[in-house]
Amino acid sequence: MKDYEVYSSLKVPKNSKIIVRLDGRSFHKLADDLNLVKPYDENFYKVMADVCKDLFKEFSPSFVYTFSDEISLLLDKIPFDGRIEKINSVIASFTASSFVMHYGGDFKKPPAFDSRIIPIADGDVLKYFKWRQDESWKNCIASHGIYFLKSKYSNNEANDKINGLKSSDIHELLYQNGINLNDVETYKKRGIAVYRKSKKIIGFNKKENKEQISYRTYAYVDWDVPKFNEEFFENII
Template sequence: MKEYEVYSTLKVPKNSKIIVRLDGRSFHNLAKDLNLVKPYDENFYRVMANVCEDLFKEFSPSLVYTFSDEISLLMDKIPFDGRIEKIDSVMASFTASSFVMHYGVDFKKPPAFDSRVIPISDDDALRYFRWRQEESWKNCIASHGISFLKSNYSNNEANDKINGLSSSEIHELLYQNGINLNDVETYKKRGIAVYRRNKKVEGFNKKENKNQVSYRSYVYVDWEVPKFNKEFFENLIG
C-alpha cells in the first residue's frame, strides 16, 4: 500500500537552499480568545521569539525571522533527506507544540500552523527577507492605525475609515495625532530574528604558556534587527 502515499517521494532539489515559511492558522480568532493587547501584545511576541529559538536549535537553520504570526527559516542543511511532505508536517507540528508549551494556558481551540517550502538562491534570500521585513513595517502601520481609530470610533466606523488608506496615509494620520511610529520598539517595525553570533573568549593556554583569544558561536535572539542588507546576509551565510 506504500504506493498510495501521494507525494511522499517529492523532494527539495539537490544542493539548494530553502525557506520554510510557517503561518498561524486563524490567529485572528486566537487573538480574541487570548484577549491579546492591541496593537502589540508583548507576551505574544516573547512566546513567538521562544518558538523561533526552539526551531533554530532543533533544525539548525541559518536564520529564523518572525513578525506577527509568521515565521520564516532559511536553511542550507535540509532535514529529512529533503522530503517536502516530512519537512512541512514535522515543522508545522513542532511549531504548534512549542507555541502551546511556551504560552502555558488552556486554549479554547488547539492552535495550528501551516507550512510551505520555497527553494531559493543566495541572492533571492536577501530579496525574500527584505520583502517580509517590508510586510512587517506595513503590519506595524496598519496595526497602530486601526488601534488608534478604534480608540476613537466604533469598530465599524474605524474599519470604514481605514479601508482604502495607503500605508503612507495611515502613517500621516497617526503622526498628525501625536503618534510617531519611528519611536516604537524596533521589533514592532522590523520583526525578530534568531541566528548565530560569535563571542570573544579570553583564556590562558597552559601548554603554550600564554594568553589566548578564541571565538565561540551562540544562538542570538535579536530584538533590534537591522534593515536586512547584503552585508547582513554575507556575514550570516559566510
C-alpha cells in the first residue's frame, strides 16, 4: 500500500534555500465572523506576530515576514529531510493551531492556512520580499480606500466605485478627503518581520572574579521595518 503514496517522495533539492508562503483560507469571511475592526484590527496583527514568533522558534527560519493573512518563511535549514508534502502539511497545520491558540474565543469555522514552497536563489531573496512588501502597501491603500467608501456609500456602491481604480487613484482620493496614508503606523504599510537579534548579557565570572560579557540571540519582532534593501538583509541574515 505504500506505493499508493505517489507524492510523498518529492523533495526540495539538497543545500537549497526555500520560502514557505502561507495564506489564510477564506479569511475575508473569518474577519466578518470575528467582527474584526476595519480597516485594520490591532489584535489580529498582534496574533499574527505571535504566530510568526512560534514559527520562528519551531522551524528556525532565517527570516519571517507577514502582512494581512499572509506569512513568508525563509528557510536555509530545510526540515523533514526536504520532503515537500511534510513541509507543507506540518507548517500549515502548525500555523493554524498557533493562530487559534493566540486568538482564543469562539470560531464559527476552524481557521486554516494553505502552504506553498518557493525555491529561491540568494540573489532573489531581496526581490521576493520587496515584491511582498509592495503587496503590503497596495493592501494598505485598498483596505483604507474601501473602508472610506463604505462609510459614504452602500457596500455595492463602494465596491463599484473602487473597482478598476489604481492604487495611486485611491491614494489621491483618500488624501483629498483628509486621510494621509503616510501617517499610518509602519506595520500597516510595510508589514511585520521576525528575525534574530543579539543582546548583551553581563554576568560575573566567580573563578576569575570579574564581570563577563556574552551575547544571546533572540527572536525580535520588528513592527517598524524599513523599505527592504540590500543593507537590511545583509545585517540580519
